[in-house]
Amino acid sequence: MVTATEGGAARRRGRNETAEERADRMWVELLQEVRVAQMGVQILFGFLLTVVFTPKYNDLEPTDRTIYIVTVVLGAAATGALIGPVSLHRLVSGRRIKPKAVEWASRLTFVGLVLLLVTMAASLLLILRVATQDGYVPWLVAAVVLWYVLCWFVLPLWTRHRYTERER
Template identity: 40%
Template sequence: MSKETEKQRWQRNFTDLLQELRVAQTGVQILFAFLLTLPFSAGFERTTQFQKDVYIVALLAAAGATAMIISPVAFHRALFRQGRKPELVRFAHRMASGGLALMLISMVSAVLLVTDFVLDRPVAFVLSAITALWFLTFWAVLPFSRRNWGDDDEDDDEDDDRIA
């Protein structure tokens, strides 16, 4: 098997990143759509000021996540055929990371909003904290701890270092 060129590696990195963003984009768009319709549903007028504040945090975080996760597409359009794939991959990596962080905030806030609406507040806080830990475990702890599990994916590790 022939060794890929630097240009091919950047193209592969970009393609891989776009695939990842497609998955995240679907999730954040569904959450954002839910949050956009929530104030117009029956029962929303019964929310407390705390719940409204949590709703605004969830909504704005979902909007921010949506913008960041979709932004590599706009960036790609602006840089199309300019030979700046490394810059595009670095930018997309940062936007994906920021978008995932905002998505985490939005999801945990949405869980807090719903659980606070149907349960006692202390229980809602506990369940929201567990939700945050659950997401952090799968989105941060496990992936970053995996970096030291062996050298079977050397090329991917090298690519990650270049992207960051």
């Protein structure tokens, strides 16, 4: 909720900050979050790029090669989405549109996390298919994906819903 202050600047309840201060804080927090995800996606993507140059790649079944190609493309897309907020900031910095930049960077980060989740699931599927031919592989991958969804999306959304003060 927004309240007026003696200087006339609008301040949000709960924190004593203007809209500009809030955007600055949210931007710094977002960049810290993106750094964690960027490191993970870049390491995973780097390893994925090396697979094609290993002797084992020539022994992959056609289905596994397809999974690999899809996984590399997903990794590239995730990398782009998670690096996007940095480029966005560079190109709009100083234009007095930080609240909108935070909004768009947040969207890019969310898309990047979804793409990272799918990339990790596809990577796990490929690795487990190559490591074992057992029928439980899809179930293991599904369980890991469910775990990611719970940790990355369900818990944060539940927490937001449960503990966020409703606008009046």
